[in-house]
Amino acid sequence: MEKTIITEKTTVISAKSKHRPPVLLRYRSSTRFIISVVALACFVDVFLYGLAVPVLPFALHKRVNIATDHVQYWISVLLGIYGAGVVVGSPIAGWLADQLPSRRVPLLVGLITLLGTTLLLCLSRTIHLFVLGRILQGLTAAIVWTVGLALLSDTVGQDRVGKAMGYVSMALPLASLCAPVLGGLLFDHRGYYAVFAIAFATIGLDILFRLVMIEKSAAAEWSDVQADALEVTPRAVEEQSRPVSSMMDEHLSTGKVRTESPRPVGIEKGDASKPLRRIPPVLLLLKSPRLLAALWGTMMEQTLTTAFDAVLPLFVKETFGWDATKAGLIFLPYMCPFILLSPVVGSLSDKWGSRALAAAGFISGCPFLICLRFVTHSSSTQIAILCILLLLNGISGALTLPSLMAEVSRVVETKEAEDPRFVSKSGAYAQAYGLFVSFQGLGCTIGPLIAGALRQGCGWETMATVLGILCGVSAIPVLLFTD
Template structure:
């Protein structure tokens, strides 16, 4: 007796294959689902930004002189929650048999947060809602990126991360504009009607999603994992020794295998040193540590995390200073000042192209060049100081250049995190160790990435705000420029492995 279609959508472990299995487990569908999840997260974060100040006054009866304080607190709570839940989500995701289940739990947390922010009237309810929102964001960014690393081979992962970056940018771009316009025209409830519609669509796609390792039970051409950790597609390889990204049978609780070509050089995080000798105390200690901590021994990963920290700091620095500076110089109100963020965000839609170039030429040079080229436009912001057409055009042009240069860093750094895990596990398997086990370490690595990015979101606005307040706009501009240029040095030296190591 055949099962109803709706039951086939939810069930992935019966004898018969799920409905439309080939399409639901395809790379394109999984990439689209993760990109939509990121867009949904950023949209729900940003759509309430122009609404919260009015909600605090009208619903929570907060006095006007305390609104700015509570808005800042609620923003900080979101960042703190994102920072705190990222390592937890990474550890749990690598110790469960499915990426899909945590993604669905994260979506429930996001739905709960939206209901609280919609129906709540007390500050305490808003606080809990923001905590849930931060926890949901941690799930999306950690588990979602780990799912992409499981699904997409390393040689195409940069482009996949580019689509995720484009989803993030689109959410950042349209959410505050739609939130403000809909709130002014249709009211508070209409804003959250958009949120519920988007969450509903996200629920459908996440329920439809079938992970590759689940699909491997029914698709005969799906790669299988061998005993030594490598993988094979069978006779179609025609004798070539290739180690591909593969998935074990779900009865064995498999996960993605190593995705490197046999004979590829051992790419390391640093030059050879005595600490690499297997018998040293440091090596023995490192092998006993959980992946979340042992990964931090990699200078290559530390360079990527530092890049993510500075990347987020530079982007979010404008949140605390750009609107105020535009209001004081050009006498613009909130709408005009908000439009200044458009030239900063629009270049992010080039992320898929940057990801494609990363897949072809590696992460090192796009990342280093992006940080280095961002320095001049940051420094030149100090010349925007008068209420003239020339200064307005100059400001928009500089913001567009900053957005374009920094977009060179997003997809490469995201792909680099996966590359570090893959190379480290390859070396572990070659030395006879068990690797990171069936759960792997992708989610924990992206948990570290998410922590670094969340830290930048906290540091950036504070750094730029305090410097602008006590030293002026010009000083803030060259400090951010020098910080960006300095970040290009470790990116050049360690991204993709120690630059002086012989290939």
């Protein structure tokens, strides 16, 4: 009997369990650490994007010799083409990630590419190289975001995905806040290359964390961490949804390991011989009004955020006479609510759903954006009004982004339960988040271009009014279709 137990146990455990497991395997594959790695990856990507925001108005003129009256145009272009790179790269990254057995490899590939594009931007002295560098930076962002969010959904269950996305959402405004401030300070006091020194340092930290991380599907191959690896039902482990004890009982009683694939939801045993038409999951996702509403809300939230990136530094420079340091600090009141409220909003979305929170964010943001039109000249009162309005807009934005991020994962969960065509070995989380990141990139493209064109062609007041109307209208599909 003892011999049988040993034999059956070795059939369940991978051959890797014969070797000593990696150092600190339990911690390196823990849910908290994986969430931290994904949050750091997204932080670094947004941090590198934000470093350029307060620097571009000054660097384009001094380094690339762009005429002063063309600076706003090129700022909008450089921020917009970053989003275009994200739009193009995200669906491709999502599809490839769902075909690969590990999320770690594409994350590392994205990191190496990010290092190269940052070096290109550091050495650029022509506008053409700046444009190329920003496009490549957008493509690498697509890999980081798509694969990272898919890894997060693999790691946590549906009941906790909102909270996990809340922590990732908190990393984004933290990067958006730190990057402009540090970028402005370093540019003013240490020069252009000092800005990229901090960029390479953050990439180095990201490299370290990604190499240390071990996915739960890989950690489960060592017997001493198998139970821990299954504690949050990672989707990469085939037997994840069944208790470990029941699996071992079946193995011991039958003398063999179950090898057949699980039957898709909705298919009876007698129908197993009938071929099931396989439709690419991404096409089924695009047929979901619920997902499309979440993607629309994501695009509009990103449009509003990146609109500020394009016009706010130049606006305070021209209106208040501020330097790059102060232009970076103006983002503080806007980003603080994202940092403080995102985990709370994510947890609330797990309990209440996404509809009420996201819709409340868009509806409340409408008047706050329109009121920006009243900031027109330089005075202490006007500066205070601008800061208060940015704070209120930040609170509105913090209600939308974490809840919509979690909604994407819930749509995939629902599709897998309801539609047998959606069940596949590779899953569809990376493809779903590929769409999510693609719509984020679309917002990154639209926001700077619309805001820059409106401010330059029609003025600050008209720009604020149009953005406010767009924000209010965005609540309609969210109210009608999200859950």
